Amino acid sequence: TPESAERTAVPGVSTGLAVTGAGGDVLFVEASLAEKETGASGVTLTGQLGDVMKESAQIALSYLRSHGPQLGLPVAELAERGVHVHVPAGAVPKDGPSAGVTMTTALASLLSGRPVRADVAMTGEVSLTGRVLPIGGVKQKLLAAHRAGITTVLLPQRNEPDLDDVPESVLAALTVHLVADVREAVALALEPAGQAQRVAA
Amino acid sequence: TPESAERTAVPGVSTGLAVTGAGGDVLFVEASLAEKETGASGVTLTGQLGDVMKESAQIALSYLRSHGPQLGLPVAELAERGVHVHVPAGAVPKDGPSAGVTMTTALASLLSGRPVRADVAMTGEVSLTGRVLPIGGVKQKLLAAHRAGITTVLLPQRNEPDLDDVPESVLAALTVHLVADVREAVALALEPAGQAQRVAA
Amino acid sequence: TPESAERTAVPGVSTGLAVTGAGGDVLFVEASLAEKETGASGVTLTGQLGDVMKESAQIALSYLRSHGPQLGLPVAELAERGVHVHVPAGAVPKDGPSAGVTMTTALASLLSGRPVRADVAMTGEVSLTGRVLPIGGVKQKLLAAHRAGITTVLLPQRNEPDLDDVPESVLAALTVHLVADVREAVALALEPAGQAQRVAA
Amino acid sequence: TPESAERTAVPGVSTGLAVTGAGGDVLFVEASLAEKETGASGVTLTGQLGDVMKESAQIALSYLRSHGPQLGLPVAELAERGVHVHVPAGAVPKDGPSAGVTMTTALASLLSGRPVRADVAMTGEVSLTGRVLPIGGVKQKLLAAHRAGITTVLLPQRNEPDLDDVPESVLAALTVHLVADVREAVALALEPAGQAQRVAA
Amino acid sequence: TPESAERTAVPGVSTGLAVTGAGGDVLFVEASLAEKETGASGVTLTGQLGDVMKESAQIALSYLRSHGPQLGLPVAELAERGVHVHVPAGAVPKDGPSAGVTMTTALASLLSGRPVRADVAMTGEVSLTGRVLPIGGVKQKLLAAHRAGITTVLLPQRNEPDLDDVPESVLAALTVHLVADVREAVALALEPAGQAQRVAA
Amino acid sequence: TPESAERTAVPGVSTGLAVTGAGGDVLFVEASLAEKETGASGVTLTGQLGDVMKESAQIALSYLRSHGPQLGLPVAELAERGVHVHVPAGAVPKDGPSAGVTMTTALASLLSGRPVRADVAMTGEVSLTGRVLPIGGVKQKLLAAHRAGITTVLLPQRNEPDLDDVPESVLAALTVHLVADVREAVALALEPAGQAQRVAA
Ligand SMILES: [Ca+2]
Ligand SMILES: [Ca+2]
Ligand SMILES: [Ca+2]
Ligand SMILES: [Ca+2]
Ligand SMILES: [Ca+2]
Ligand SMILES: [Ca+2]
Ligand SMILES: [Ca+2]
Ligand SMILES: [Ca+2]
Numbered sequence A, B, C, D, E, F: 001t002p003e004s005a006e007r008t009a010v011p012g013v014s015t016g017l018a019v020t021g022a023g024g025d026v027l028f029v030e031a032s033l034a035e036k037e038t039g040a041s042g043v044t045l046t047g048q049l050g051d052v053m054k055e056s057a058q059i060a061l062s063y064l065r066s067h068g069p070q071l072g073l074p075v076a077e078l079a080e081r082g083v084h085v086h087v088p089a090g091a092v093p094k095d096g097p098s099a100g101v102t103m104t105t106a107l108a109s110l111l112s113g114r115p116v117r118a119d120v121a122m123t124g125e126v127s128l129t130g131r132v133l134p135i136g137g138v139k140q141k142l143l144a145a146h147r148a149g150i151t152t153v154l155l156p157q158r159n160e161p162d163l164d165d166v167p168e169s170v171l172a173a174l175t176v177h178l179v180a181d182v183r184e185a186v187a188l189a190l191e192p193a194g195q196a197q198r199v200a201a
């Protein structure tokens, strides 16, 4: 089983794809909400995130603060509980806008209490209205997803032409969903709602 | 149909014109308001905006905070809901005062619930009293608007002489409105109010 | 008619004089108050102001916060409405203490609802007690005022000797008031109170 | 007796392992809560901590704010009392993510009122969901633990292969627990709850 | 009459002595309190003050916040009205601790409503307990005071030996008070309380 | 009589020992609390303190906020009155952790209303749990204490070996107390509680 199975076993964690100096890699976005009784508030971002990536987290939060109710998410939780978004490993600097879909999905998972599917990884910039904008490194990211045992990848619609560069054998092993709106990504990535669930910690 | 049709389909998004290293380009300004229940407040600005462009957003907000009621806008919404202004793409640094009209229009669209017309793009600095001040790059901006399928452009009155430098064929394909006050720009850019509308998210 | 007629048509805008790389120039200081219902508070300063000029704005505000009642100004408005001071053009860096009189006058105009006279321009540093301190560039500033169609200039008393350097033809065309206290400048610059006026936006 | 016996005699202090310029070393993480009556609030981090290490402290706190109740910890204390995390010696700069387990354990000790066992030292990065991630310098850290009289070491599960590099004699003298979740570390490190205890200062 | 007569005509202004690149000079410290109805709060420091001089202002305020009642000052005013300390000229950078006595005196004058004597200038660092600590440039400062028409100078007790360096003619024209506690300086510098006075603006 | 007699005559001041470029020196730590009616709150640190020394002040405060009640100190005062810690002389940059004991003692003196003994000077880093950690420059510091007329010195227990380096004549003139916990230092340094005392300003 892929590492993503362990990591995404709880709501609030989703699997992203990144380009590093040495090709592509899988990364995890973790989100948590403080228990109300702790009095924590505000937003904390950790993982040595660069300013573009911090802005991605702010966009993901603002998207959910305005569109969350349409997605059936209990966004009032955000008013009363501090939010923390972390991207391990803690000492590795990370930047760029392409974790937008991953961050939005992690937060939607956290709020819905529905875990992210262990076989799914994703990449894509998100705009404030939820549009999924194209990113770079499609080939390296899909190779990395394949190596990590991922079987489903969510990619921006506008990156469709870049699939030409991905080896046939890799494409054959992956189900690639092209998404234009982050709402599609969230719908594809979250486990179906099971028995009564509540907002996860 | 131009990309602007998709982007401006919802209230809160307007189409601007920018000068880049490689000529002119279309850019989109997105604005959103958090749902009250999320407890969000304040102003968030993202899109790797330089300090002049961040000041443009502050001016657009202050203009609406003092003149909004005269425009029939429900500015009390600003008291109770966090505002976010974003300019995709998230990784591209942007600066300069010429997105003032575009930002003011996006916020007026958001507050009014009336989308911005898909065929309109605009450029112009805005002063705190709503005056539209001249900008640079008129030729490149109109060429870019034309390439992007835009048919109506809002330009500062004081940039009228710069139209001499724009090719006849481009001018022939565009309706150019010269505006001296941002209130004219808002009136020209927003779709007419239809059936009962409310403030968009 | 000079540009200042258009710019100062509404309360809250006053005409200043600055020294630039290319001689003197006219600048405008714009001030606005947010509608109470917007929930805005605090002070916003824009226009790429340097730290000395930002301090001038703070001094102008503090002067009015302590001396405003003596001038008959409804300073309680400052408690409940966010204040914004902007100096167009937005992309041009500006610094120095000599806009103190202009800023104090713009704010007094805003609070009183009385516009600044269109034919008046001014320059001078203001101390926290309202004293008008001398500034540089008198010759260039008066030449610029004259070019811009200004007919009345307010100058610090202690700059009187610098008038020797101004061409006779320019001095003949200008009425120069030498002021020692910013209260004199405000009295000279504001239009007389007309029919019932209220605090402008 | 090792120094750790003196240092960890009170709840809120745990023994970590660090790599320094001169091999490995033992370090202590101290945590305290202000008395409610002092009105202190918020989080204070001292010890010349680098930004990665400060983020580790934020992660430890957020982990406890969301998972603390599952561990039986009275996290409501965090709402009403300022938290301070310090890593002596005060003049020595420290950085890196590997004190995450030590920080989480110190805070859990503080909240539970149960001291950390004097014979235990630990190292490991902690993710926001409590996963223990691998760290560097296993050999140096175990040598340092041994030198300091420590007999039990908590190590990330994923560092298991690095034990090959540690001298047999050192391994023979140490009990090494490989942990995958910080909850295991806390359970192993804290003294059993004795008679009625309350949150320590 | 010296300039200090005009400057110190109102409560809240006191005359200090500084060393500049070109010998000594007189400077003025201005303090003001916002009218309560303006809702202003906090402390504003302007005049291009360096960090040491900003700390001097904080010390002067803290001294009065704890010792003010012993001096008969209505320090509760500080709770409800924003304080501003300014040192003209606004564009000249200033630094150093020797304006401590001048700042404390300006604030005591403001709170008491008693103006500072026009014939008095002062210099000296102030500690948090009100001790007056020695400063540099005694000779230049006394020469500057003399040039400016000052007849009384307050100097730190511990600067007594430096009077040897001041020309006899200057010393003969000045009354020099050596002070060890800032309370002595305040008592010497303020005009006697006259008819009913209230806290000045 | 030593200078420390004058400086420590009031509660809230304690005498420390520092290493400077020119050997050792005596320094004073001053602490004050604002009168409640002034509305001041928070912590102010002045004296051109470096970041390590600022952290020492935060540690001293946190130590007292959690252990103060055990020392019989009225720590609730800290909730309602702004605290200021200053280290004269104001223009001299200072850094390092060795003023921790001095700062803790000054604050304990302030809260208890008991002055620090005039014949005592001290040095030592303090950890968050109150442990006294070793410092450098023992020889220079004891020589400076002796020169300044100090007769009792409080030193970290772990600096005991460094006494070997101090001249016999100096040691013979000094009573050196080796302390392991800051509570011992406070007990040794404060004058006995006399008649009814209250928290000093
Ligand atoms: Ca960057
Ligand atoms: Ca292709
Ligand atoms: Ca800039
Ligand atoms: Ca032309
Ligand atoms: Ca500057
Ligand atoms: Ca002359
Ligand atoms: Ca770093
Ligand atoms: Ca191995």
Ligand SMILES: [Ca+2]
Pocket (backbone or CB within 6 Å): E050, E051, E052
């Ligand atoms: Ca400095």
Ligand SMILES: [Ca+2]
Pocket (backbone or CB within 6 Å): E161, E162, E163, E164, E165
């Ligand atoms: Ca001498």
Ligand SMILES: [Ca+2]
Pocket (backbone or CB within 6 Å): F050, F051, F052
């Ligand atoms: Ca440092």
Ligand SMILES: [Ca+2]
Pocket (backbone or CB within 6 Å): F161, F162, F163, F164, F165
């Ligand atoms: Ca020895």
